[in-house]
Amino acid sequence: MTEGTTAPDLGTGRCQCGDITYEVQGVPDDPHLCSCEHCTLLSGSPAMAWVGFRRETLTWTGRRGEPTWYATWPTLRRGFCPRCGTHLVSVADGSNMVMVTTFSLTEQNRGLEPVGHSFRQHAVPWMAVTLAPDPLHS
Incomplete structure (x- = not known):
C-alpha cells in the first residue's frame, strides 16, 4: 500500500457476471503490474495488475464456489470464472x-497503486508506467 492509505479489514471481489465472488481480509501486499508472457496472453493487454493477500484469508462466497483452475506453470495455478472467463486469482504452490x-476487487480506491512491475523488460516499448513509491523503502 502507498503511504498514508488505510485498507479496510475486509475486501470483496467478483467476476464480471457475478457467479464467482470472494472475500479477502487484511492489508493488501505487493500491488504490482506483470508483463510476463502468461499475464499478457491471458489478459490480452500489456500488463495485469495484481495485489497479494494472505492465502488463508481468501474465501469463495459466490453461488458457484471456487473458480475453474488452470495451470500456467508447473507450480502456478490461476482461477477463472467458468461462465464469463474473468481471471481472478493466481496461486503459487507452497x-x-x-x-x-486488482480490478476484480469491488473497491478500486484502496491505495493499490502498483509499486513494482514484474517482467518489465518484456513490456511493450510504448508502455510507460509511473509506479507509486514503495512504502517499504520510503
Missing part, C-alpha cells in the same frame, strides 16, 4: 500468499 487481480 506460497502463503494469493495474488488477486
